[in-house]
Amino acid sequence: MKLIGGKAFVLGDRIDTDLLAPGAHMRKPIEELKWHCLEAVDPEFARRVKAGDVLIAGRGFGIGSSREQAAQALKELGIGCVVARSFARIFYRNALNLGLPVLVCEEDFSVRAGDDVEVDIRAGVLRNCTQGHFARAQPMPDFLIAMLDAGGLLPQLKLKLAQRLRSPC
Amino acid sequence: MSAQTPAQTLAQKLVARAAGVATVADDQIVTCRVDLAMMHDSGGPRRVDSKLRFLGAGIWDPDRVVVVSDHFVPAVDLDSAQILQFTRAWVAEHGIKHFYDMRGICHVVLPEHGHLAPGMFVVGGDSHSPTGGAWGAFMVGIGATEMAGVLVTGEIWIRVPRTLRVLLNGQFMDGVAAKDVLLHLCATLGMENEYRVIEFAGSLLPSLPMPERMTLCNMTAELGAKTGLIAPDEVTYAALRAVGRDLTPEPHWRSDPDAAVEQSCIVDVAQLPPQVAAPHSPANAAPVHAHGKVAIDQAYIGACTGAKLADLHMAARVLKGRKVHPRTRLLVAPASARTMMQASRDGTLTTLTEAGAIVLPSGCGACAGMGAGVLAAKEVCIASTARNFQGRMGAKDSLVYLGSPYTVAASAIEGMLADPRPFLS
Numbered sequence: 001m002k003l004i005g006g007k008a009f010v011l012g013d014r015i016d017t018d019l020l021a022p023g024a025h026m027r028k029p030i031e032e033l034k035w036h037c038l039e040a041v042d043p044e045f046a047r048r049v050k051a052g053d054v055l056i057a058g059r060g061f062g063i064g065s066s067r068e069q070a071a072q073a074l075k076e077l078g079i080g081c082v083v084a085r086s087f088a089r090i091f092y093r094n095a096l097n098l099g100l101p102v103l104v105c106e107e108d109f110s111v112r113a114g115d116d117v118e119v120d121i122r123a124g125v126l127r128n129c130t131q132g133h134f135a136r137a138q139p140m141p142d143f144l145i146a147m148l149d150a151g152g153l154l155p156q157l158k159l160k161l162a163q164r165l166r167s168p169c
Numbered sequence: 170m171s172a173q174t175p176a177q178t179l180a181q182k183l184v185a186r187a188a189g190v191a192t193v194a195d196d197q198i199v200t201c202r203v204d205l206a207m208m209h210d211s212g213g214p215r216r217v218d219s220k221l222r223f224l225g226a227g228i229w230d231p232d233r234v235v236v237v238s239d240h241f242v243p244a245v246d247l248d249s250a251q252i253l254q255f256t257r258a259w260v261a262e263h264g265i266k267h268f269y270d271m272r273g274i275c276h277v278v279l280p281e282h283g284h285l286a287p288g289m290f291v292v293g294g295d296s297h298s299p300t301g302g303a304w305g306a307f308m309v310g311i312g313a314t315e316m317a318g319v320l321v322t323g324e325i326w327i328r329v330p331r332t333l334r335v336l337l338n339g340q341f342m343d344g345v346a347a348k349d350v351l352l353h354l355c356a357t358l359g360m361e362n363e364y365r366v367i368e369f370a371g372s373l374l375p376s377l378p379m380p381e382r383m384t385l386c387n388m389t390a391e392l393g394a395k396t397g398l399i400a401p402d403e404v405t406y407a408a409l410r411a412v413g414r415d416l417t418p419e420p421h422w423r424s425d426p427d428a429a430v431e432q433s434c435i436v437d438v439a440q441l442p443p444q445v446a447a448p449h450s451p452a453n454a455a456p457v458h459a460h461g462k463v464a465i466d467q468a469y470i471g472a473c474t475g476a477k478l479a480d481l482h483m484a485a486r487v488l489k490g491r492k493v494h495p496r497t498r499l500l501v502a503p504a505s506a507r508t509m510m511q512a513s514r515d516g517t518l519t520t521l522t523e524a525g526a527i528v529l530p531s532g533c534g535a536c537a538g539m540g541a542g543v544l545a546a547k548e549v550c551i552a553s554t555a556r557n558f559q560g561r562m563g564a565k566d567s568l569v570y571l572g573s574p575y576t577v578a579a580s581a582i583e584g585m586l587a588d589p590r591p592f593l594s
Contacts, residue, residue, distance in 0.1 A: 014360060014450065017296075018558040022565075023538030026211065027241070027248040040565045060361045060393060064558060065537075066212060066296040068312035089363050089395055090296055094312035141198065143326075153314050157321065158224050 001145055004080040004101060004119040006052035008111050008128075011041065015057055017064035017091065021073055030072050037073040051078035054117045056109065058084065062091020071095040081119045083109075083126055083137070096144055099152030105137040121145065176425035178332040179398050180366040183307035183422070187290035195431070196364075197329045201290050203319050205233050208294035209275050211240035211539075212313050214259035215252050220317035228263055229323035235267040235284055236260050237275035240539055242532040249539075273505020273531040276300035276387065276473040280379075281507055283412040287401040287422045292319055297473050297555065298396070299389045302366075303382035304409075305401035305422050310390065330364050330395045331431035332424070336371035339439030344590040346483060347381040348475060348553065348573035350436060351388035352444035352454035358434070360452050362394045365431065368424065369399050373438050379408040380479035387474050388555050391451040400424065443588055445551070446571040449559040457576060457588045464496065467550040468581035469562075470574055471502035471529070472536035475553025478508045478517075480574040484553075485520040487578035487592045493525035494584030499577075500542045502529040524582075538562050544569070551580045 015038070025036045038045040055061075055074070061084035062070055071094040074082065081101040095102045101121050111117065115130035122145060124137040150156035175192055177185065185193045187201035208217070213236055221227070228234060236256065244250035253270075260268040269278045276297050279285055287305030292298070294316045301308030309327070311319070319325050337350060367389040369382070377385075382404075386397030399405075400423035409416055424430075446454040470476055470484050481503060493499045501521055503509040509531055512518045518528060529535075535542030536554040544550055544563030550570065552562070557569035572580065575589035582592070 014452075016556075016558040018538075018556075018561040022560050024543070024560070024563065026537075026539065027246075027252065040560050060363075063360055063391075063393060064296060064556060066294060066298075066310045066312050068212065068216065068314060071312070086361050086363055088393055090310050090312055093315055097312065097314040097318075143198075153318050154220055154223055157318055161224060161226060161321070 001121045001149055004052060004054065004121070005117065006050065006054050006080050008113060008115045008117045009049065009053060009055050010111055010113050011055060011057040013058035014060040014063050017062060017067055017070040020062065020070035021067050026067065026069065030069060030076055033069055034073040034076045037077060046077055049077045049079060052080040053078065054080055054119060055082045056111050056117070057082065059086045061087050063088040066090045068094045068098065071098050071100050075100040083119065096147060097153040099148060101148055103137045103140070105135055107135040109135040121148065176428040178424045178428045178430060179368060179400055179422060180307065180330055180332050181428070183288065183290060184327060184329050186288060187307070193329045195329055195331045198326060199329060200324050200326050203233070203292055203323050203325060204289040205235065205284060205291045206316065206319050207235045207237065207275055207279055207291065208316055209240055210238040210252055210256045212294040212316070214256045216313035217317045217320060218259060220314060221320065224317065224321055226321040228320045231264045232266065234265050234320065235279060236265055237269045237278050238271055239274045240533045240537060242271040243530055245540060271532070273508065274473045274533055276383070277477060277504040277508065280304055281412060281505060283414045286409065286414055286416060287405065287419060292316070292325060296390045297387050299394065300383050300387040300473060302386040302397040303379060303399050305399065305405055307396060307398070309396050328364060330366040332368050333362060333365045334368045334370060334430045334433045336433065336435045337369060337373040337438050338371045338435060339373060339437050340376070341438055342590070343593045344575045345438070345441055345443055346573045346575060347377070347384040349441055349444040350438060351385060351391065352446050352451060352571060353436065353441060355391050355446065355451040356454040358392055360391060360393045362392045365394050367392055367394045367397045369397065374399065375402065375404070377404070378479060379404060380477040383477065384474060391555055443573060443576045443590065445576060445586060446557060448557055448568040448570065451555070451557065451571055457572065457586055460586050463570065463586040464549060465551050465580050465585055466497065466548040467542070467544065468497055468499045468577045469535055469542055469550055469552040469554065470577050471500070471534055471552070472554040473504060474555040475574055476502055476504040476508065478511050480553060481508065481512050481517050481521070483574040484578040485517045487575055487589050488524035488526070488582065489520050491524055491582050493581045496584045497581050499526040499581040500529055500535070501526045502534045502542070503531050505531050535562050551577050551586065553577045
């Protein structure tokens with residue numbers, strides 16, 4: 001798992017799935033839906049994010065629906081990692097399954113919008129390069145890091161299925 | 170069980186059975202065999218199809234898959250029509266027999282047709298899947314990629330959840346219901362109970378009918394929990410017999426008396442007044458009077474949470490012989506086709522429509538901002554649904570309050586947020 005680095009976008013508690021993937025746009029393919037991601041919080045968000053940028057949020061990130069488009073929209077927009085004090089469980093699994101890194105960081109972390117931040121998933125460390133400090137995050141189980149390294153659940157499962165075919169037990 | 174077997178919670182017993190082991194410990198990560206996988210037209214076939222093609226694999230057991238078209242029904246535009254058409258073609262192609270096309274909302278349709286039973290481990294492609302816990306099944310919500318994995322392997326990893334036991338003691342005062350309990354819990358326990366199962370028990374439970382138990386478990390999603398659970402009892406087995414499942418009661422499916430729970434809390438339900446949650450969070454719940462005078466444009470009785478037959482009966486008791494206020498529209502979307510039929514047969518629909526209600530087709534509808542009844546800018550709605558997140562039911566600046574079917578009906582009559590109790594005395 002490589003280092004992730006970019007500008008920080010700072011959000012509050014309980015960023016829910018209706019903010020991330022609004023129901024009114026759920027019929028649309030992800031290429032269109034992603035432009036509405038978080039528009040109720042920041043109308044310019046989808047246009048301002050750049051590849052590798054990091055979302056830093058509070059508690060309960062992704063609460064609400066099981067709609068995978070909530071995590072997929074962030075990934076499609078190029079978000080490098082979502083760091084939150086806690087995640088809604090379905091969002092957390094959806095993100096990892098899609099290969100979008102997420103990190104639980106309960107420590108206080110001083111950050112302003114636009115700060116340069118760096119995330120080391122394997123070490124469980126979050127750095128603010130602009131302000132020159134860091135916070136420790138919850139370590140992620142090895143099998144989930146392996147899934148992220150593989151690019152998500154599907155590429156990993158495809159590999160496993162191929163191996164199972166090659167070596168039937 | 171031997172004397173050495175550690176005491177287990179109901180959640181631990183259900184996970185252990187699915188994992189094929191005698192016991193599990195909290196926070197342990199295990200792989201579970203899935204007894205049933207349920208998905209709907211929004212997160213189901215249209216989202217998993219390309220993933221299955223990518224994997225080049227078929228469905229592990231089509232008889233263990235249930236598909237319910239409930240989100241985009243009936244089609245309101247070409248996009249919805251094509252999603253529904255795709256869903257029909259997909260279930261036919263994959264030989265899935267258990268397909269319910271516009272028969273109602275998945276969480277209500279599933280037990281109505283006898284698909285749930287105590288002891289099962291079930292995944293659902295919808296966040297309100299915890300509803301199944303009312304039947305003594307361990308049922309969790311998952312996303313589409315995870316569902317593709319389950320469809321191919323029949324397995325899923327899970328972290329064994331800790332149990333938060335909520336003891337509901339006493340009996341409701343008239344005009345108060347399970348929905349009020351859950352709104353109250355959203356305010357008191359918060360919405361960040363991740364990795365926990367909420368197990369409901371207490372002196373209210375033995376007399377609490379299945380639809381109300383389903384409402385309790387349904388909204389554990391709003392508590393942020395992995396799922397909700399209620400140990401099966403006489404009420405559960407009687408309801409199962411009513412849907413054609415004559416099962417022998419299995420005393421194993423309850424928490425051992427000495428099993429360790431992470432936390433317990435007690436709610437004296439006899440003291441609980443009707444609750445209303447203000448926009449934009451179920452956690453903004455408080456007694457209805459605390460919200461002051463709020464004029465209502467739309468009152469909505471719908472969704473898996475609040476439009477089962479018992480919910481329609483609550484609304485009808487309030488609305489009987491009364492009229493909806495001229496400034497307010499009351500929309501009612503019964504939770505399933507069977508609910509619609511029963512409400513028609515027993516006169517409930519007559520009561521509601523005579524009061525001025527507009528009856529909508531069964532489906533997720535306006536609750537998810539997808540079907541008939543979405544809100545315009547700045548409109549104010551009170552709904553019997555589970556969620557009032559910003560923009561969920563329509564315009565970004567619309568305002569949704571949550572309440573029980575009693576409270577929604579009373580508010581429709583008054584044209585503003587109202588306590589239902591005076592209408593029942």
